[in-house]
Amino acid sequence: QKEVEQDPGPLSVPEGAIVSLNCTYSNSAFQYFMWYRQYSRKGPELLMYTYSSGNKEDGRFTAQVDKSSKYISLFIRDSQPSDSATYLCASFSGGYNKLIFGAGTRLAVHP
Amino acid sequence: DTGVSQDPRHKITKRGQNVTFRCDPISEHNRLYWYRQTLGQGPEFLTYFQNEAQLEKSRLLSDRFSAERPKGSFSTLEIQRTEQGDSAMYLCASSLSQGPNEKLFFGSGTQLSVL
Numbered sequence: 001q002k003e004v005e006q007d008p009g010p011l012s013v014p015e016g017a018i019v020s021l022n023c024t025y026s027n028s029a030f031q032y033f034m035w036y037r038q039y040s041r042k043g044p045e046l047l048m049y050t051y052s053s054g055n056k057e058d059g060r061f062t063a064q065v066d067k068s069s070k071y072i073s074l075f076i077r078d079s080q081p082s083d084s085a086t087y088l089c090a091s092f093s094g095g096y097n098k099l100i101f102g103a104g105t106r107l108a109v110h111p
Numbered sequence: 112d113t114g115v116s117q118d119p120r121h122k123i124t125k126r127g128q129n130v131t132f133r134c135d136p137i138s139e140h141n142r143l144y145w146y147r148q149t150l151g152q153g154p155e156f157l158t159y160f161q162n163e164a165q166l167e168k169s170r171l172l173s174d175r176f177s178a179e180r181p182k183g184s185f186s187t188l189e190i191q192r193t194e195q196g197d198s199a200m201y202l203c204a205s206s207l208s209q210g211p212n213e214k215l216f217f218g219s220g221t222q223l224s225v226l
Contacts, residue, residue, distance in 0.1 A: 004153075006153075008151060034214075036217075041219075041220075041222070042220075043117075043202050043204075043218050043220050044154065044202070044217045045217070046215070049214060088153050088154075090153075092213070097142075097159060097166065098156050098159070098167065099154075099215055100156070101153030101154050101155075103151065103153045104151075104152070104153050
């Protein structure tokens with residue numbers, strides 16, 4: 001079992017839709033969670049960083065962590081075609097020196 | 112541009128050849144990471160440096176792979192006797208070590224194709 005699991009998609013939504021992207025993790029030691037956005041042929045770009053259970057909001061993006069069920073989510077409101085990318089969830093393993101990634105979910109927002 | 116810089120962006124090589132990639136991290140960052148990403152997968156950890164010391168290597172990093180970070184600045188990743196299975200995007204990231212608040216910043220990667 002991979003430590004961080006993600007549905008690879010692809011997920012296709014119309015412009016303006018609310019998007020929900022999800023990850024599960026297996027390691028109870030994970031406490032810090034990140035969402036990265038990766039455009040085609042580019043490196044991952046840090047989007048959101050969360051620690052505790054609950055919600056964290058940044059503009060159109062909301063990250064949610066539920067440690068009791070080991071479930072993390074990213075919500076995108078009013079999705080735009082420019083949001084079309086692969087979204088990777090990640091967490092630290094082993095003393096904050098190794099970021100473990102999920103496989104990524106490919107999102108396409110069509111006009 | 113003060114981000115992480117990687118060179119070359121693309122490399123095509125024949126099986127059995129040696130290749131070397133370079134990474135220039137963000138200048139004040141003391142940690143430097145190498146990851147590998149194949150199509151449809153997330154980045155996989157290969158190795159990381161704190162300053163010039165290589166502190167951890169993944170089991171994915173066979174004897175044909177070597178990484179260096181002389182003087183704690185730029186880093187190189189060399190693959191000897193390349194194999195077709197080495198074809199992937201090689202990503203470099205840098206960070207300022209600060210425990211749980213550490214944030215990794217990635218370069219655009221080097222896409223390696225082994226023919």
